Amino acid sequence: MTRHSLSLLLRNEPGALARIVVLFSSRGVDVESLSLAPAERGDLSRLDVVVELQPGRTIVQLIKQLGRVVDVKSVVDRTHDEAIELGA
Amino acid sequence: MDTTGAGALIKALEDVGCEVIFGMPGGAILPAYDPLFDSKIRHVLVRHEQGAGHAAQGYAQATGRVGVCMATSGPGATNLVTPLADAYMDSVPIVAITGQVARSVIGTDAFQEADIRSITLPITKHSFQVHDPADIPRVIAEAFLLASTGRPGPVLVDLPKDVLATATTYTPPKLATPSRPVLSPVQIRNAAQLIGSSKRPVFYIGGGVIRSGAAQELHKLAEKTGIPVVTTLMARGAFPDSHPLHLGMPGMHGTVPAVAALQRADLLIALGTRFDDRVTGLLPEFAPHAAVIHADIDPAEISKNRKADVGIVGDCRDVMAALSAVITRKTDLTDWWNYLGGLRATYPLGYDWPADGMLAPQYVIERLSRLAGPEAIYTAGVGQHQMWAAQYVKYERPGSFINSGGAGTMGFAVPAAMGAQAGAPDRTVWAIDGDGCFQMTNQELATCAAEGIPIKVAIINNGNLGMVRQWQTLFYEGRYSNTRLGTHQRHPDFVKLADALGCVGLRCDSQSEVDGTILEAMAVHDRPVVVDFVVGQDAQVWPMVAAGTGNDEVMAARGIRPLFDEEE
Known part of the structure; x- marks a missing residue:
């Protein structure tokens, strides 16, 4: 299992969060933590999530799969940033 | 134009070019059927909603247009689940319109209520539930655009009954022009270089070539390069079976020369295909000597199952046109064709008549x-x-x-x-x-x-x-x-x-x-x-790669392993 931290911008549309969470469960992605908060722009929300991937699955693949969800505006891999913030 | 949500729905469907709906009325969708009665859109009254969904898929694939199915809430909508899953897997552009219980009772376990949006989340490209009748024309236009552009797929539009019944003013939807991904010239050049230097290349063609309407470009590119072509189950018809460059279908029940072409290739030119397990067999043993060029309109498919050496995000038609433009000469593939031609002559498709005298x-x-x-x-x-x-x-x-x-x-x-x-x-x-x-x-x-x-x-x-x-x-x-x-x-x-x-x-x-x-x-x-x-009950499908084995173990008939024996 590999651990990754992602930050997504979602459109504030009904069902947007559900679609992301279902994508995680149907692709076998383990969610360690998840938080949703309003983004600076009122029509967007920011979703921060820490996930664990099964062996053989890549974060690049997951980012692309998240990217094709219509209500996802952007996906950023913050795994490295988080390590810096923690001083690790 | 003053109308109702239902009137706006039917007018919007007319305006986006819908000519036929496969469906069945019921309580929640009933308001939509009243204006439909006067519409130029043909409605085919099915006997089960699953039939409506598959009919929309058949229509879409026969015409290249968006197929439309319609059902009421609850069981009507859940009967569409299988066609939606099917359309999602095979990238078929359909729009499913479902009735829903009135907004005021959503979430109360009302009669014929099912949360069809949630049920279909993993098997739709996108879905809408409309809460304002004024949004209906825009949503219908967006649903058609989403279903038919990029990687095609199913889109669900869920319409509460009271939204259909509410008065509104119809504003014609703005029809957006679909955009196509811009190809990376660097990747096209890298692909052309790999093609030019390969000795055993093969075009591994998937259903995306049919979805993008790229059969002509494929024909041109194949003839220009002389490279063998295999067409997957979803791509049958993308390249003529009568063409001498065509080796047939690869995969679990593919022809021996098509399976061999992939296994012995030094280059796979994979177009609009997704390295499905029915094609690859045991993945680590698939095409072990091949570099991979993988072009697909869906970036998430590239390097999903098999790492691509050159990944190209784009419409197959554009990709092949670009490759045709930069590839100038035919490489000498005589040895490769001698090998494949030998397999084609030795292992043609064939069958035995059943021993019990029944029909084959x-x-x-x-x-x-x-x-x-x-x-x-x-x-x-x-x-x-x-x-x-x-x-x-x-x-x-x-x-x-x-x-x-x-x-x-x-x-x-x-x-x-x-x-x-x-x-x-x-x-x-x-x-x-x-x-x-x-x-x-x-x-x-x-x-x-x-x-x-x-x-x-x-x-x-x-x-x-x-x-x-x-x-x-x-x-x-x-x-x-x-x-x-x-x-x-x-x-x-x-x-x-x-x-x-x-x-x-x-x-x-x-x-x-x-x-x-x-x-x-x-x-x-x-x-x-x-x-x-x-027909006889004992006829079997051959050739066959047994599930869980590598493609080198392809059996032309029971016990006959041409590629496996070749290595002995």
Whole structure:
């Protein structure tokens, strides 16, 4: 299992969060933590999530799969940033 | 224009070019059926909502347009789940419109309430639930655009009953022009370089080539390069079967030369395909010596199952046009073709006649292909008959074979044929079906009879769930647990059933009658025809790569492993 931290911008549309969470469960992605908060722009929300991937699955693949969800505006891999913030 | 939500829905569907809806009314969707009564849009009243969904898929694949199905809330909507899953797996552009209970009672377990948006989250490209009738035209336009652009797929539009009933003003939707990904010139150049330096290249063609309408570009590029072509189950018809560069279908039941081409290649040029397990066999043993160029409109497919050396995000038509423009000369592939030509000569597709003297199913399909020809449209269910339809019908044009590839939905053939025939009334449409599949969805023949949709059905009746029986023969010591259907004992009698459904019913059980029966069926134009071809129960689909093994173990027939033995 590999651990990754992602930050997504979602459109504030009904069902947007559900679609992301279902994508995680149907692709076998383990969610360690998840938080949703309003983004600076009122029509967007920011979703921060820490996930664990099964062996053989890549974060690049997951980012692309998240990217094709219509209500996802952007996906950023913050795994490295988080390590810096923690001083690790 | 002053109207209601329902009026806006029908007007919007007209404005985006919808010409036919397959559906069934019910409580929550009822308001939409009133303006539909006066619309120029044809409505085909199905007998089960699953039939509406598969018909929309058949229509979409026969015409290249968006297929539309409509159902009421609750069970009407849940009956669309299988077609949505099927369309998602095979990237078929359909829009499903469902009624929903009134906004005020959503979430209260109201009568015929089902949260269809949540139920279909993992099997739709996108979904909408409309809460303001003024949004309906925009949502319909967006749904059509999403379904048909990028990687096509199913989109759900859920409409609460009171939203349909509320007064609104109709504003025509703005029809956005679809954008296509811009190709990376660097990746095109890298791909061209790999192609130029390869000695054993192969075009590995998937259903994306058909979806993008790129058959002509493929023809041009293949002839320009002289590189062998294999077409997957979803791509049958993308390249003519009669073309000398075509080695046929790869995969679990692919031809020996097509499987060998992938296994021995030094370069796979994978276009609009997704390295499905039915093609790759055991992934670590797939095409072990090959570099991979992978072009797909969906970036998430590239390097998903097999790492691409050159990944190109783009529409297959654009990709092939760009490659054609930069590739200037033919490379010498004499050795490669000598090898593949030898396999093609030694291991052609073939079959034995059943020992019990019954009809060979492959012969029936071979004759059907010959007599109905490449201008017909063929649909199939799932199982042995589907594989024989992929192997023994000779396809010459895209859109002529419509089947359920990714999802493997039994019962797909009849409703898909209905949709294809509605979209292509001038073509002959043959549903090649199994006796198991046929019993799942044959109620739509009543729809076809009532609506004047004269499809033809060839039931390859082997009395069993044939593919499962084949696996029981090969892997379960012939213990035939629950695969006998009793259809050879006429449970049911398909000829009588056809008659009862308002169709012509014919039966054929001997070789000498096959051509005559097919011609008799083809002479009927005023109603559907069902032919019960009673065939032997022990016929098997070969070649075969057993599940969980590598493609090098492909068996031309039981126990004969051409590639495995080659390495000895």
